[in-house]
Amino acid sequence: MLNKRTTVYYAASIAEAQTILKNIAGISLCAGCTEIARRQTGRNLHLPAHVLSLSRVPELCTISKTERYIEFGSSVTLSSMLELGKKNLSEVLFEAIQTIANPSIRTLATLGGNIAAKGHRLTTFAPLLALDARLEVRSPTEALWVPMTRHFSNTGKETPVTGEFISKIRVPNDNWDLQIFKRVGRPGVITDSTSSFAFLVKSQKKLLADIRIAWAGKFFFRQREFENLIIGRSLPLSERDIINLMDKSSLFFDPGLFPPSYERSCFFNLLEDSLRLLT
Ligand SMILES: Cc1cc2nc3c(=O)[nH]c(=O)nc-3n(C[C@H](O)[C@H](O)[C@H](O)COP(=O)(O)OP(=O)(O)OC[C@H]3O[C@@H](n4cnc5c(N)ncnc54)[C@H](O)[C@@H]3O)c2cc1C
16 A cells, blocks of 8 residues: 555656656656565555656567667566566576566566666676666656666666666677576575676687676676686686686775675675686
8 A cells, every 4th residue: 555645657658757757856766666665664655755657658668679689678577578588588687587576576576676776786787787788768858878887886876866767778689608697695585685696608719708797786896807807718717717817806896895795705706616617
């Protein structure tokens, strides 16, 4: 049940959503409302005075696929993404979604809400970061495509900036030879230590052609400089490579942002385990 002092606006199109955001100062966004509900403990759902629901905007509920990428409207539900099957969705993303909440919640929960949830980065964040997903961000006047690392930061910038919302998520269709998704913390629930880890590898004639390593939880990480240190090495990696890379890895994962903690130890263990799969 909703508290009575809230007005919920339902937009019928993106243009209408933009107009509502422009005209109602301080209006908040919601989609499936499952993350908003998860953060509350009372019997009634407490929402701000004015809320714009994006869940019924048809343009935000579409999925389109081209040879190069798959594009999701931000209100596409997690269950419709799973319905695409592993063949049409990157394995890391598919596996990540399977660990989220339960089937009933996934029919309401949206991809946009999962990415945009404030504070703790949720389960699809690391896979999308590793896959180089781009976001279409709408303000009342324009639509801009930006990489996730530009839209979010570890130092306080939270979406939405006034009147801004994520309208699409574009995920490149690259072929990866190895895709690993791991989750720290119990599947299906969010706790303080919930984090996700994604590791992707592409090889070419016994050379490591590309690697992506991403982490998201209290903080998120993707260090292209560290990945570049690994790219171009011969496969299989040697024991010396592993020792050398693990020695260097801590220099790249700034303890200022990512202080010594259970999560930091988990990250380095997952990194070493994943690199060892390449030996
Ligand atoms: C029992 C339970 C278990 C859960 N387990 C998990 C789990 O294991 N892993 C996990 O990741 N999540 C989990 N969740 C949280 C939630 O279900 C998912 O993260 C879901 O994907 C959030 O999507 P939503 O549409 O419900 O977001 P909402 O709750 O509607 O919104 C979440 C936030 O995103 C903002 N937002 C929504 N859409 C947009 C947009 N298009 N642009 C900008 N901002 C937007 C809203 O303003 C709000 O701040 C769980 C929830 C419950 C209730």
